[in-house]
Amino acid sequence: MLMEFQSNNASLPQPRFLLTNLLMKNLLRLMALNFNLRPSLNQYLKSNEGWLNFSASLRTENLSVNTAIVFKDGKASVPGTPPEPCDIALIFRDDKTVRKLLSNTPTEQIFMLMKSELRAKGNMTYVNLLFFLLNLLLKKKTLKLMEKEKQASAKQARELVPQSRPELSQVLEDRKNHRLQGKPTDPGVHFLEDPYLSAFSLQDFPRLGRFLDIHFTQKAEVCPERPKILTDWFKTHGFEKNSQGKDWIPELRQGLAFKHLMENRRPIIRKDDLIAGTTTTKEIGVVVYPDSHGTMLWGELYTVPHRALNPYDISEETVRLLHHDVFPYFAHRNFKEWVRDKYQAPLCQAIDERYAVYFIWKQAALSHTIPDFPKILSMGTTGIIQEIREKLVREGLSAHEQATLEGMILCLEGLTVYSQNLASQAAFEANKESDPQRKAELENLAAICSQVVERPARTLDEAVNAMWITWVGLHMENTNAGLSLGRLDQWLQPYFEADLQNISQGEERGAYIRHAIELIGCFYMRCTDHLPLTPDLANWYFGGSSSDQAITLGGVTPAGEDGVNDMTYIFLKVTEMLAIRDPNINARYNREKNSETYLKRLCEVNLITTATPSLHSDQAVMESLEEFNYAREDLNNWSATGCVEPTLSGRHIGHTNFQMMNMVAALEMALNNGLHPLMNWNLGPETGAVEQGAFKTFDDFFEAFTKQFAFLIDQSVAYNNMLGKAHQAIRPTPLLSSLIEDCITDAADVTHGGARYNSSGAACIGLADVTDSLLVIKKMVYEDKSVSFSDLKNAVADNFQSEPALHALVTKKVPLFGSGSDEAVAMADRVTKFAHDHYGSHTNYRGGKYTVGFWSMSNHVIYGTLSGALPSGKLAGKPFTPGLTPQPIASQNLLDNIRDVARLNPKNMNNNIAFNVKIVPGPNDSHEQVVNNMFSYVKTYFDLGGMQMQLNAVTSDTLKDAMANPENYRNLLVRISGYNAYFVTLNRDMQLELIERAQYGL
């Protein structure tokens, strides 16, 4: 069942008695012995349903090491000849890497995997199980190594900045005290006299201050609730077949399981909160989705509290639950393994599991979308259930369609029960409460949760609580990765206005506005109550990302009128005061409709928070989507999803982050006739050898690049479509489907294309690095003929070490993207057009088109690490630029960068972009002056046609100080490429990349 993609080991002899082989064999024998003889260890070979049986081969590429360990019926053994095939294989590059693994720290082991010194094959759940078993043996040593690694890293940071500089963190604090006042110029602002709400600061909201403190000090904990309740239900009722032995219709199974989950979850009201309900039972909980990527944590269950990056607590009870009960049950019942089993470990999956080329997010989630909140707010679950029932009684529904609709009803019923349970809990707590103010709040919550989500919301408090309860439900169903909130200012304004219609007194109105701010603040803090489950490898692959729950503000109404309203400014006030990474705030700016007052406020909030909101031009985003002929009112209603990507609110499954694609890999493969150098894998088509003069013209080479790129696109699309089928089988999402337009009418789940609009979106990484490399080749090799292609290629392969002059030439003398060169912009457009057209030629498993964007989350760092030197002059291992941001060396004048990015054709970038701009306020610049400058950059960029821009307003000195003295900067927000993160939680490489980037200040 395991397919072999590398054939370089087939004909080699098999040396039996080499030292490393013997060492490995003896180690495995020792491991087997321990597990066989020590009952305390042996118990871990058992799941609640029987023994954990699997075989693992450990070998080198040329079989100089070739051994295996077999776990069967509670016994571990090391057979003389490894069984063929094993369930999993760990394949080392050579003997040296075998020995390296044994002495390396966990982080170094991760890099061995990512750098292809070691590769894993077969069922990844068992790979993680093997690491879990190894860690049981080596726990003490591992923890010691981790501690050592942490200390070394802290020491390194302190060497960077020997003296703490508290004045630098003070500068950021001081920004909060300068606040502009705004004029009420926006037609949609009816009640706020100063829309900037400059009178308010965090000190006015002690409740929010306390929540913020918890957010920054409380360590997250892995929550067993969801996996436990669901696993129990599936074990009783079956997964593939029901208790009568019939095949389950997945939608119905999921509906029943979801209802059971919601009925049995603990209804929790956080101390002091104005919003009832939690996603987990922990103050900050890590949600486990064993049906998607949850089992990735298996290997780390005992080390995760001790790791340096994003550690989570986990109780012994939870470890045992996950190990003995949950993970074994889901070993094959997750998206990735379903694909491996169903499609016999396809090539497209093997590429993904080598890290260097692309990553397909669908193995974790399909959740990048915006549910139809207005629907549940205006109809309640009762109204939606009524709509579904009307559809159900119609004739001609297939069994699958019927089950789909029934699944939706079950989910909505489950959601209703959960809110009723919250109402009872609130009433119960109100009874016990001695503080009269809190008692009244709890009584109010009891009344609210009795009304919503069952019936329509009538007030802002009811609407916000209904949204949160729905949000909790959606996250119990769907992985917390990029599921997004949408246009909350538009959808909540009617409730805000209705409330104020009933208040005539000025003073009471003031108190109400204050309450509205506090309520939205509570909502933001509720959104921080859960974290995605991140294996340590992902800390280096994606670092610092939370669940990226995007909120979108401003823009135009569906009818095309100015959408900025009172609630827009209330959300901005909350964004300014809390300055937290998630929810991820995005602002639409419509050049024709929105005011400068609004745009200036966006800049001010960005300055105070240092990194949020992300700014989008309505015009450019809508232009990029023109090709799909979406209805105008739907297009007007777009929201950012996850990071920056546009989704049409409430009616569009755009899975806008189905993948991260390393475009530079295609370039490296074109330079090497299809071979990927780091993986040493003849992966792509043979497109010609540079050394043999295969490319007569630059266009010949460009074609080779596009052939390699097309090959990678085709593979990634194939994997995505297979994973889509896996979602249909493993986890359709009836609750989400009930909140996406047309799913009810068509009686189809979103995973089956039930949404009105369908698409899948890619993020292509390294546009500036690819464009600049192509420019260097075109200019120097083909036009000026100042270097031969072979010599350039050799210099690249040599990391320019023996060619410093050539390195200087390519970086200094070729007009790069971002320098104001027409040719460079044309080259970037040529690359984006190819990507757009080739992705666009594919149709996904839901019948939608593929879209393409140019942003990078944080993967520009790791993909840079996993790439060699480039013709652009990038050195081996150095990061790419974030998103499509030009290289800092392209121009001394930031305005050249801004102009070039603005000139790119948005029609090739229909999954949006991320363009980072650094703002470095001078010591003598007034707050207003800095805001005005920022306003000018953004406004001009949009006037010139720019699409998206994100501003970081922090100096490199401050970042260095933060790296060395993280305790002074727990809330230092930085925008990576599409999402926000706390600087101090980032891995070292990402911190250094940000520092280096910041040195090229304005």
Place this chain on the structure above:
Amino acid sequence: MKDPLILDIKGNSLDDGPGIRSVVFFKGCPLSCLWCHNPESKRRDTEISYDPKDCVHCNTCLETCQEKALSPDHPFFIDREKCALCMACVDACPSGALSRVGKPMAVEEIVREVAKDKPFFNTSGGGVTLSGGEPTLFMDYLGQLVQSFQDQGVHTLLETCGLFGLEDFLGKVYPYLNTIYMDIKLMENSAHKEYCGASNDVILHNFRELNKRYQDGGIEILPRTPLVPGITDTEENIQAIIGFYKECGVKKAQVLPYHPLWQEKNFKIGIRDYRGETRAMQSFLDKNRLQACRDAFMAADIQLV
């Protein structure tokens, strides 16, 4: 007077007048202030610059130079006695460590270059700043340039040392300007001669005249004083400047705290001035001294911008 050489056009400047601006640096100045932050702008002629920070030591230039003027053993790398300014080494240098200082540019070329940033001027209230060196050294050329900018609707600000023929200036340049920043450095004429290389008579006269016009509704003129430790920031000089401002009725002024970042520029163009090698000249202006100067102006009701 032949056309000037232009040192550089620096876009996205936030410190040379209101809004986002492009600064055009002229080469050549009638003064030669010791602390000049752009020492490469003093001479009118083309020069050659060597920046060791950018050098990759590929030795391409050594092979290129016909005059054998380049040597790693030379304190400035370039023997400027031997150098014929043929620029062959500059053209051959891959890293840009060797570069030409100053190039002739037609008025239209400058306007075209600057106008690229016009969208940013419009949203920020910015424009172009003419600086140097001393733009008024080239009065005819400057006149054409500012007129072109006015035609383009670009806000134009002149930074000047004040040493120019007033009538010529009033006829050719003044009508097309939006704002003038003029340096008032040292009131004591002998000190001015010593440190700036010329008398301050004309400068003070010009300031009086232009300020009078400002008070009568003409364009704004803002006097600026670089605070150089031990030279211009002395108690006597500051008080003398305040006295002069009072006499002229100046309400608004600017002070520019000294920084030593110009020193390495001297090396690049092969200049060494021992007077700049004191400790004070190699440090940033003391914060307390800066505050004392500011306080003195404010005590005299002169607003510092």
